[in-house]
Amino acid sequence: MLTDRQNEILQIIIRDYTKNGMPVGSKVLSDEFPTHVSSATIRNEMATLEAKGLITKTHFSSGRIPSMEGYRYYVDNLVQPDPLDDSSEDFIKSSFNGDFNRIDEIIQESAKVLSDLTSYMAVSFNPEQDKTIKLSGFRLVKLDERQVMAIIVIDNGHVVDKVVRLHDVTPEQLQTIVNIINEELVGKPLNEVVNKLQFEIPALIAKYVQTPEGFLKIFDDMINEVGKDRVHIGGRLNLLRFADRQDIDYLKPLYNLLDTGDGVAQLVNPDSSDVEVRIGNELRNDLLRNYSLITGTYDLKKYGRGVIAVIGPTRMPYAKVIGIVGALREEMTRKILGYYDNDDN
Numbered sequence: 001m002l003t004d005r006q007n008e009i010l011q012i013i014i015r016d017y018t019k020n021g022m023p024v025g026s027k028v029l030s031d032e033f034p035t036h037v038s039s040a041t042i043r044n045e046m047a048t049l050e051a052k053g054l055i056t057k058t059h060f061s062s063g064r065i066p067s068m069e070g071y072r073y074y075v076d077n078l079v080q081p082d083p084l085d086d087s088s089e090d091f092i093k094s095s096f097n098g099d100f101n102r103i104d105e106i107i108q109e110s111a112k113v114l115s116d117l118t119s120y121m122a123v124s125f126n127p128e129q130d131k132t133i134k135l136s137g138f139r140l141v142k143l144d145e146r147q148v149m150a151i152i153v154i155d156n157g158h159v160v161d162k163v164v165r166l167h168d169v170t171p172e173q174l175q176t177i178v179n180i181i182n183e184e185l186v187g188k189p190l191n192e193v194v195n196k197l198q199f200e201i202p203a204l205i206a207k208y209v210q211t212p213e214g215f216l217k218i219f220d221d222m223i224n225e226v227g228k229d230r231v232h233i234g235g236r237l238n239l240l241r242f243a244d245r246q247d248i249d250y251l252k253p254l255y256n257l258l259d260t261g262d263g264v265a266q267l268v269n270p271d272s273s274d275v276e277v278r279i280g281n282e283l284r285n286d287l288l289r290n291y292s293l294i295t296g297t298y299d300l301k302k303y304g305r306g307v308i309a310v311i312g313p314t315r316m317p318y319a320k321v322i323g324i325v326g327a328l329r330e331e332m333t334r335k336i337l338g339y340y341d342n343d344d345n
Helices: 004-020 026-032 039-051 068-077 086-095 103-118 171-184 190-198 200-206 213-226 236-242 248-258 261-267 318-344
Strands: 055-057 064-066 121-125 135-142 147-154 159-165 231-234 276-279 291-299 305-313
Touching (some): 004 039, 004 064, 026 039, 039 055, 039 064, 064 068, 068 276, 086 103, 086 318, 103 121, 103 231, 103 305, 121 236, 147 213, 171 200, 190 200, 190 213, 200 213, 231 261, 248 261, 291 318, 305 318
Antiparallel strands (some): 055 064, 121 231, 121 305, 147 159, 276 291, 291 305
């Protein structure tokens, strides 16, 4: 552990380097230290911090910058989340005050809000799927003579729709399909729905439609889509602002990694239900060695848990971002649970 003076010096170095990106020297530290301490004493303490691997000297300056270990120590031992300022609090509340037709829309909005407030890339994930989640509704909407839109609704608020091309199917046959699915599948847990789609439902529909396989495959795909983690990304290009713009060989794979939901989902995998910070090499991807990830889990009780996250440079204001993530997950939790309560009524 460090002494109080060493803790204070480390905090000043991180604060100043976060603010302006410049190495911090002993003269600046001496001027900013809350009590009078000589530059010689400051230099001795900096040497101790450097020996412990918490700060490092750059090749072009006598000043020091935080190391990855220094950031880790700071986050684990010193950082206190900043309370939201009034403008950020108002922005969060006003963003969630609108009318949302689907849970997805609330979660997507959270990624945009988080990106706007931090100026970094933000990610939000739909709640994990619970085994008890049920199919709560199904409709077919005719678009023209050859196309219908199939719409399924899940009791956690998710809605999935797809356009289906059907040949030689009469309106009466379509209504029969709707009736069969509503009678046999609506109200059933999704795992039971999947099983019935494999065996029972094809035989039932085949009595009325000669070739039901195409429609049933699309319906099955829609059910499977509900079970996948759905990723919403805000401010993806923000992340590239902190990369070396001259290194095209680095930028292209970095952008490719963060341009897909699967790539981001593999990266964002929190170990706890609290706000969590992973720094540099802890992300286990060399493309992100100069970045940090802050995640916050939001708990919707019986409806499952989801995640919001911020990806930014290691030189980010951790206290501010941690405070924003914590406040946002609380507000969106209230909004989503309120949506469920209204839906139940």
